[in-house]
Amino acid sequence: MTTDNSLPNAPTRLVEATIRVLASSGPSEVKARSVASEAGLSTMGVYTHFGGVPELLQAVADEGFKRLAAVFKRVPITEDPIADLCAMLLACRDLARSNPHLYDLMFGLSIDGRYSPSRGTMTSIANGQSEAFKATYAILINACARLVDAKCVRKIDPALIAPQLWSAAHGFIMLELAGHFSGVENPAAQILVATCNNIVVGLGAKREKVESSTAGVIAGQATAPES
Secondary structure, three states, rough: OOOOOOOOHHHHHHHHHHHHHHHHHHHHHHEEEHHHHHHOOOOOHHHHHHOHHHHHHHHHHHHHHHHHHHHHHHHHOOOOOHHHHHHHHHHHHHHHHHHHHHHHHHHHOOOOOOOOOOOOHHHHHHHHHHHHHHHHHHHHHHHHHHHHHOOOOOOOOOHHHHHHHHHHHHHHHHHHEEEOOOOOOOHHHHHHHHHHHHHHHOOOOOOOHHHHHHHHHHHHHHHOOOO
């Protein structure tokens, strides 16, 4: 194991190591010593590059939003903005399920751990104002703008549509991660997509069109090979 904290990729190694520790052991194990050991660096590296664990957690949360932005960008842009938005929200859910503790951290929350929005510099996560968050959220707003431009919904500010869908998706994800939908056969289709369908219909879209578009996305996910 190397302990050279001057390595140019040391900050990245510490962030990636923290994400692995979160996935394997949860937030209670995110400590300077455990993260540094996972990264193959000395404990001092956490303080040298980030100032402390709270600042490291901020960087990890930002990396989570960068990954979410990359997931959003991988969703193909088609001629159907309703289907594209549906695919984005389902992709967000997939990301959250792949590392629930990372998703928790991105929003300054904790299911079973010890970090919180009020700890250290984590207040920027609670406010949702980090640059990484804003860049990711801008992708969602642009997707909502396509709804308006295509006249799928009434002429509404996309910046007012986005938080409605974001809130529905985030609320669903948190409840699903906590196990509240264990008795539902297909929570993504029957709750998440159904809720977002209702929002878009409420914004003026025709229900038949909305349900046809999103049903196609759900069907495509069902037949897609496991990644």
